[in-house]
Amino acid sequence: MSIGNSPEEDRPSAGPHEDRPPVGRVLRQARIDAGLTVDEVSSATRVRVPIVQAIEQDDFSRCGGDVYARGHIRALARAVGLDPAGLIEQYDAEHGGRPRATPAAPLFEAERIRPEPRRPNWTAAMVAAIVAVVGFVGFTLFGGDDQSGTPVAKAEATPSASPSPTASDAGPAPEPSDSAIAAAPADKVTVKLVATNGNSWISAEDHTGRLMHEGVLEDGDSQTFTDDEQIDLVLGNAGAVEVFVNGKKVEPVGEVGQVQRVSYTKGDPAQG
Missing domain, CATH: 2.60.40 (Immunoglobulin-like)
Structure with a gap:
């Protein structure tokens, strides 16, 4: 026991985990003993620096929930050379055990309704077809006597067939087997x-x-x-x-x- 401990810290433990130091303090001390900085641990685990600092102060509110808090604890423990199992068990005991599935339902319902399959753009196909027909009729009325104009009319009418494949390509891709x-x-x-x-x-x-x-x-x-x-x-x-x-x-x-x-x-x- 270090000098200067408060009377509350010297009291006998009332549970199996109360005689252990907090999870964040254990991780911080292990990091210091390993000679690592917060930035080095953050780079090795991809856990952002503010979250690492908060966890070392036993503040798990920035983790985004118990599932992510356990994942961060596990990653930080391995980075500083600790066995994460005991720390995860202590975290569960101090924060009410595993999460229930019910509270997570609103989040995943919102995620489920987000994707929308794209529908074929029939309006664009109809507009392209109308433009081709009008071009062909105009050419027939004003240039029908010119024999050399026939190939030109055909060339102008050709794009009318292209919108349908293009519009159908915009539909949802088939699921792989x-x-x-x-x-x-x-x-x-x-x-x-x-x-x-x-x-x-x-x-x-x-x-x-x-x-x-x-x-x-x-x-x-x-x-x-x-x-x-x-x-x-x-x-x-x-x-x-x-x-x-x-x-x-x-x-x-x-x-x-x-x-x-x-x-x-x-x-x-x-x-x-």
């Missing part, structure tokens, strides 16, 4: 994650425990991972992510707002 998702090699495990129902924090490790990727997968984006034996995933918002294993889509691994841990091997697509 499961077999076209990935030509997965038979001697490896390939996992593709697609955010289709909002943002999700994700983490991926290979069979040796090496971190392959960690960060936020934004709505509409995807990430693909390949390993010789096994891929371990953590999905911060499992209901927002579609999972394709070895070229095949698997069943949803969780609900919106749920944090799920799954593993896949070469023998899947059965969920690991």
